[in-house]
Amino acid sequence: MRRTAWILAAAALVAVLVVGILxxxxxTEKTPDFDLADxxxxxxxxxxxxxxxxxxxxxxxxxxxxxxxxxxLRQVRGYPVVVNAWATWCGPCKLEFPIFQQVSxxxxxxxxxxxxxxxxNRAKADEFLRExxxxxxxxxxxxxxxxxxxxxxxxxxxxxxYDRNGKKFVHQGGYTTQADLIRDIERYAGA
Numbered sequence: 001m002r003r004t005a006w007i008l009a010a011a012a013l014v015a016v017l018v019v020g021i022l023x024x025x026x027x028t029e030k031t032p033d034f035d036l037a038d039x040x041x042x043x044x045x046x047x048x049x050x051x052x053x054x055x056x057x058x059x060x061x062x063x064x065x066x067x068x069x070x071x072x073l074r075q076v077r078g079y080p081v082v083v084n085a086w087a088t089w090c091g092p093c094k095l096e097f098p099i100f101q102q103v104s105x106x107x108x109x110x111x112x113x114x115x116x117x118x119x120x121n122r123a124k125a126d127e128f129l130r131e132x133x134x135x136x137x138x139x140x141x142x143x144x145x146x147x148x149x150x151x152x153x154x155x156x157x158x159x160x161x162y163d164r165n166g167k168k169f170v171h172q173g174g175y176t177t178q179a180d181l182i183r184d185i186e187r188y189a190g191a
Contacts, residue, residue: 034098036133039105043135046109049076053112056137058129060117063140066149069116072139076112078164080189085116085147085158086138088124092174093157096181097132103181104135111191116141118156161188 036058043054052075061068073081084100086093104113115138117125122140129138141147150160151170159171161184169188175181185191 034101039135042105043108053136057135058133060138060140063142065145069146079112080191081112081162083160085118087118087120088128090156096174099175099178099181101134103178119144163190
């Protein structure tokens, strides 16, 4: 019995170390076939407020704090909104990024997407986006004031959903499939 407990503890420790090594090494799930230009063609014809987001795709806008975040939400009022809080130091964020690439392209004509780059090294974040582009902008949240304001309990990734009326739902943790993200968009954002 005691030996079994030691074996299980050792296996758990190995699993934690492997995850840590993968996260620290920058090993991520990449979608090599994602093409931002193709995504923008797919999103052509989106309603004005959503097209404005697509026009600012794959950039990190300077930190304007909570006021900038609220202004972004006002610009897309009346649409379901999905906000993905991410950072390059967050292994699960890197793993879910391809899911956000694909889903934001599929639903971007009727759902507003944007990101929050949280407490990150700006040069690394810009490089990350060059390698893994998304068809929406991110806001810089260097001091974590925005994520704290929306109910962040610490840890990333974090996804914030708003329905057409502005009702908010905060999802802590990463997405592992497109189907899970789409299900939550339908459930919490009403899209």
